[in-house]
Amino acid sequence: MIALVLAFRFVVFAIMVVGLIAYMAGSRAQGMGVVTPILKAVIIVAAIAFMDQWFPSVESGFMGVANYIDAGYAANPTSSADAIRESTTANPDGQAWSWRHLNESIYQAITQALANLFIYIGTLITVPMLILQYILRWLIYLITPFALAMFMVPGFSAIGVRFFQQMLAIMAWPVGFAITNLVALAVWTDFRAAVGANPQTITDAVVYSPLLTFMGGILATIVIVVGMISTPIVMQMLFTQGHAFTGSSGNPASIVRAFSSIRGVSGGLFGARSASIASSASATRPTPPPPSPMGADTRPGI
Numbered sequence: 001m002i003a004l005v006l007a008f009r010f011v012v013f014a015i016m017v018v019g020l021i022a023y024m025a026g027s028r029a030q031g032m033g034v035v036t037p038i039l040k041a042v043i044i045v046a047a048i049a050f051m052d053q054w055f056p057s058v059e060s061g062f063m064g065v066a067n068y069i070d071a072g073y074a075a076n077p078t079s080s081a082d083a084i085r086e087s088t089t090a091n092p093d094g095q096a097w098s099w100r101h102l103n104e105s106i107y108q109a110i111t112q113a114l115a116n117l118f119i120y121i122g123t124l125i126t127v128p129m130l131i132l133q134y135i136l137r138w139l140i141y142l143i144t145p146f147a148l149a150m151f152m153v154p155g156f157s158a159i160g161v162r163f164f165q166q167m168l169a170i171m172a173w174p175v176g177f178a179i180t181n182l183v184a185l186a187v188w189t190d191f192r193a194a195v196g197a198n199p200q201t202i203t204d205a206v207v208y209s210p211l212l213t214f215m216g217g218i219l220a221t222i223v224i225v226v227g228m229i230s231t232p233i234v235m236q237m238l239f240t241q242g243h244a245f246t247g248s249s250g251n252p253a254s255i256v257r258a259f260s261s262i263r264g265v266s267g268g269l270f271g272a273r274s275a276s277i278a279s280s281a282s283a284t285r286p287t288p289p290p291p292s293p294m295g296a297d298t299r300p301g302i
Contacts, residue, residue: 180227
């Protein structure tokens with residue numbers, strides 16, 4: 001990606017030149033208005049030249065916040081999921097297979113197998129989400145120079161703003177992942193502290209439910225799945241507004257204003273059409289005769 005950024009810089013600078021020419025050809029390029037695009041071009045060129053320094057700094061800033069929330073996240077982002085999977089040991093209750101209590105042994109085996117399967121599949125979702133964030137990070141790095149060049153093209157600044165909103169949202173994913181790991185580990189630890197690794201209460205003996213041993217891991221797995229899937233959505237809502245790569249806004253106020261303007265335009269169009277139809281109808285309608293004088297008989301022949 002770094003090599004591609006260096007190779008395609010001529011395209012970025014070509015876009016900036018086209019934007020500068022378009023700006024100079026406009027009506028605002030008079031007096032001090034000429035200095036503004038030149039200063040903007042200098043700032044953009046400096047940002048592109050030092051992108052290998054400020055881009056990792058922004059990423060490390062979000063990573064520092066995530067590491068502050070979940071100590072050790074930077075070293076091992078999947079520590080909570082690893083701890084939960086390690087808790088699903090084979091036969092945690094220490095119950096041996098018994099042919100005399102065949103129904104209890106089968107129930108234990110099925111319960112442990114289903115719980116382990118759910119916990120393993122659920123906690124492994126952290127790996128593809130981290131890989132996805134890593135891939136998107138490099139794609140953002142590749143597109144950043146082009147997004148910076150959009151600020152030079154008149155009328156395309158909104159695209160650059162939207163792109164950098166998306167960049168901040170994706171770089172903030174580790175913060176959401178760290179919060180998810182912290183909550184999942186807290187749920188699992190508190191549940192194990194309250195129930196114990198090998199519960200031996202009367203209720204457990206009556207219902208003979210080894211599922212209680214895995215309940216903490218199952219609840220923590222649900223937290224991990226929900227947190228990992230909802231983190232991109234939440235960060236999108238926090239850092240962005242509207243749709244990516246467009247200037248349309250998605251907040252309720254803008255939707256209401258757009259709907260009102262559409263209704264106003266449609267009302268004006270339909271109102272004008274109704275007025276024209278009414279005027280044409282009145283023009284073709286025959287004129288009624290004038291009213292007769294009071295007491296006069298208008299019957300024919302009289």
